[in-house]
Amino acid sequence: DTGVSQNPRHKITKRGQNVTFRCDPISEHNRLYWYRQTLGQGPEFLTYFQNEAQLEKSRLLSDRFSAERPKGSFSTLEIQRTEQGDSAMYLCASSPGGEAFFGQGTRLTVV
Amino acid sequence: GEDVEQSLFLSVREGDSSVINCTYTDSSSTYLYWYKQEPGAGLQLLTYIFSNMDMKQDQRLTVLLNKKDKHLSLRIADTQTGDSAIYFCAEEGSARQLTFGSGTQLTVLP
Numbered sequence: 158d159t160g161v162s163q164n165p166r167h168k169i170t171k172r173g174q175n176v177t178f179r180c181d182p183i184s185e186h187n188r189l190y191w192y193r194q195t196l197g198q199g200p201e202f203l204t205y206f207q208n209e210a211q212l213e214k215s216r217l218l219s220d221r222f223s224a225e226r227p228k229g230s231f232s233t234l235e236i237q238r239t240e241q242g243d244s245a246m247y248l249c250a251s252s253p254g255g256e257a258f259f260g261q262g263t264r265l266t267v268v
Numbered sequence: 269g270e271d272v273e274q275s276l277f278l279s280v281r282e283g284d285s286s287v288i289n290c291t292y293t294d295s296s297s298t299y300l301y302w303y304k305q306e307p308g309a310g311l312q313l314l315t316y317i318f319s320n321m322d323m324k325q326d327q328r329l330t331v332l333l334n335k336k337d338k339h340l341s342l343r344i345a346d347t348q349t350g351d352s353a354i355y356f357c358a359e360e361g362s363a364r365q366l367t368f369g370s371g372t373q374l375t376v377l378p
Contacts (some may be wrong), residue, residue, distance in 0.1 A: 161310075190365060199272075199356050199368030200311070213363040248310060256301065257366065259311040 159183060161260035163249050169266045170239055177235045178263045182251030189232050190257060191224055192248040193217065200248050206232060220227045272359055274369035281377050288372045290357035293335040293338060297359040298334065301366065303344045305354045314355075318333070344374075352376045 162181040170176050181187050192200035192246050203222070205213040208229035218224075221239075226232040236243055244267045250257040272292045280286045292300065303311040317324045317331045317340070324331045330343040340357055341376050353372050358366040 188364060192366075199358075199369070199370050200366070202361075202365040202367070205363050205365055213365060250311075252364065254364075255298070256313055256316055257314060257364075259303075261310040 161249055161258055162253050163247075163253065163260035163263050165259060165263060165267075168226045169268060172241060172267055173235045173238055175235065175237045176239060176248055176265060177233050178249075178265075180234070180251075180260060181247030182230070182232070182249070183253075183258055184259075184267075186227050186251035186253050188254060188257075189226055190252070191232070191234050192259075194246040194248055194262070195244075203234075207222070210262040221232040236265075241267045272357060272367055272369035274355075274372045276370065277373050277375070279350045280347050281340060282347060282349060284347055285338045286342075286347045286351070286376075287376055288342045288344075288355050288357075288374065290340040290342075290369055291338055292340065292357070292367075294359050294361065294367070295335075295338065298360070299358070299360045300331075300340050301358040302329075302331065303356045303358060305356065305369075305371070307353075311356065316342060347374075347376050349376045349378065 187205045191203040193202040206226040221237045224234045246262040248262045250259045301316040302314045330346045332341045354371040356368045356371045358368045
């Protein structure tokens with residue numbers, strides 16, 4: 158499968174714990190995006206990488222959130238001290254510079 | 269600011285055409301997109317249109333763009349039960365990030 162891969166698909170965590178999600182983009186796509194989608198809403202942009210450089214961050218990305226793309230290939234999104242309001246689907250997308258292709262997402266539930 | 273709006277629900281009979289409408293606000297958007305999302309799944313890119321085009325056709329899908337009114341529509345011909353899903357329109361921002369509408373739930377009735 159050469160699509161965008163996200164792991165894990167589902168994560169249940171207790172409030173206050175840290176979680177980390179991984180995204181493997183389509184090979185040679187230099188742009189990588191993270192979005193968050195809550196029930197009944199469209200995805201909301203969180204952050205964007207071009208190669209290893211994080212070029213754009215949304216106001217939605219609080220200090221508890223950090224994203225990395227160390228070698229310009231896969232990316233991780235970490236949420237520290239999770240809150241119930243962080244429960245959502247976290248979507249990763251990659252692009253060669255035109256249209257974006259999305260992964261299946263990681264569904265986070267904070268209990 | 270950027271804001272994309274869509275009607276929330278649409279029901280059609282199998283075999284009829286579906287038209288999903290969208291309005292956007294960022295006149296500088298270069299591309300506008302339509303994505304499909306089935307339950308529990310990620311987003312599937314259906315089609316997109318460049319902002320200097322009025323229409324794009326791709327098999328059963330027709331996209332119409334009225335740039336003056338900032339109105340985008342997606343027509344699905346001969347709608348099938350497999351087309352039941354949530355459809356999102358999205359406009360592209362300066363960093364190529366997408367701003368999505370809230371989605372239109374399309375229900376296809378037999």
